[in-house]
Amino acid sequence: MKIALDAMGGDHAPREIVRGAWEACRENGLEVVLVGDRDTLVKEIDELAEPCSALEIVHATEVIAMDEAPAVAVRRKKNASVVVAAELVRSGHVKAMVSAGSTGATMAAALLNWGRIPGIARPAIASVLPTVRGVTILLDVGANVDCKPKHLLQFAVMGSLYAQKILGIDSPRVGLVNVGEESSKGNELTQQTYPLLQEAPVNFYGNIEGRDIFQGTVDVAVCDGFVGNVVLKTGEGLADALMKMIKREMQQSSLAKIGATLTLPAMRNLKKRLDYSEYGGAPLLGVNGVAIVCHGTSRALAIKNALFRARESVEAGLIGAIGASLHDPVREVGYVDGM
């Protein structure tokens, strides 16, 4: 299977991106189309330990920067790597795309080239978070900062399908992020969403609170993109802050320093567990094709895992499954667009 990879997106592009592609090809028979400046990419490929016939280059002259307004940039820079990657999917040359560049630009390029899955009102960005029990999918984490109940309902259905088909979770528990457990709790949005989720074709757990998210109380946590974005970044910031505080405390005495050295492997394991690279990126759910975005700081491992996740999404028929979920009898409960 061929997958397009935005080779120019991310803090460590193109080197780490190309390496990730190379590792994915060697390990698992994937074919990767690297999209970006041909000369630069040829040089990077030349520096790989071994050549790899499964790497192809498609030339793209432009790059969209992290600080550009996505919708404008995608329209203006027709030859940006992420736009060309999306076009490769549309033309059928590849089956999916992966980018560690601007999430907004990836979403915009996918939307512009593929559109939405018929019936989906708003595509969402889903993040796969490490928790005490395993992982939890949090969505939306930033595509839609102002949502209506029907949007959250669709996020629930899409997140549930992703958990089932890609993460292999049977009957994923879906929770609504709220300020209390009781069904009466919440702001206007969550109070109106609750009854819709009760009727939805998902295993609705009920309301969850912030503290449940990293405890792994549910498999899928649903919220609007404002709340999800703040939660995601609060988590990143707090984990980082805690690690800094632990380090600082452990420098306070010689015994603690020795102790810290002995616990180093354990702390490394923990770091690995918390490392987004292990989880294969964030799928864009609701666009009419498979797109995975990676953290801007992604290195080869994260890119490789995202490529695998993209392939799994294609093989599992995720897009078709989301589309089908909108055309079954559940349509009657009104969770498709235009309700």
Place this chain on the structure above:
Amino acid sequence: MKIALDAMGGDHAPREIVRGAWEACRENGLEVVLVGDRDTLVKEIDELAEPCSALEIVHATEVIAMDEAPAVAVRRKKNASVVVAAELVRSGHVKAMVSAGSTGATMAAALLNWGRIPGIARPAIASVLPTVRGVTILLDVGANVDCKPKHLLQFAVMGSLYAQKILGIDSPRVGLVNVGEESSKGNELTQQTYPLLQEAPVNFYGNIEGRDIFQGTVDVAVCDGFVGNVVLKTGEGLADALMKMIKREMQQSSLAKIGATLTLPAMRNLKKRLDYSEYGGAPLLGVNGVAIVCHGTSRALAIKNALFRARESVEAGLIGAIGASLHDPVREVGYVDGM
């Protein structure tokens, strides 16, 4: 100075509550009025290591449970400990109140008995969070799940005054919790709030993201009560989850176990740093009197610190300062009620 303490509120009431009051009286010449069932409280006082003449009891026959609807319960249970405590403030018998019971009930009792500070549209719950650099005040953390821009503006002013007068921070930096740093970012609420904060009588830092909150980028982080509540509880849950994961990792090898033992004092220090008990509870800002709510799990130390914080708030004239801030020329920029 006399302060009323809801002796029946909290997971460890009345024992730990009474001990906290006792410690506050001994340490710092405070007089505490314990409100609750007289017989129970007399027994608790009898069990203290030393008697203390600065403890007074005011009998209250009822208690409001955590799961009761606050507004209803406060109206129905006229003799609930938290209601009686609020009445003691209104009558002038005491200067402030502290409770580790239901936050909603404390807010409702304060509102019903004291009303709002004239000009304040919505009182907020402010939480004092430990960060890498010190502490950050986050508000609102749950009183108002649906907010308008003017509410956030008032939260900013009140939070800034609290940081200045009670935490002793000169010209506190005030940040608006958002999904990006640029002024154009955000949902409807934050986009409309941004220009109001630019004109407000606070040191407006601009937008902050979730990751800034625990990094201590600003002194006061402003958001609606839905977002604040989810952030606060996500933080609690993640810190707890990380500690569990660290423990688990450190049980994996004998060397790590030895290392863990050596780092124990460092980890205890960290735990203390993260402990809400150290920070003296969450002030209710905007009600027309001083009220501090404590975490439901509060023990004596947390109660003592909250009593001190309450006294500082009275001594600093916090309520008057908030009121005055609404009557100065800034009124023209329209951040008072009815704009």
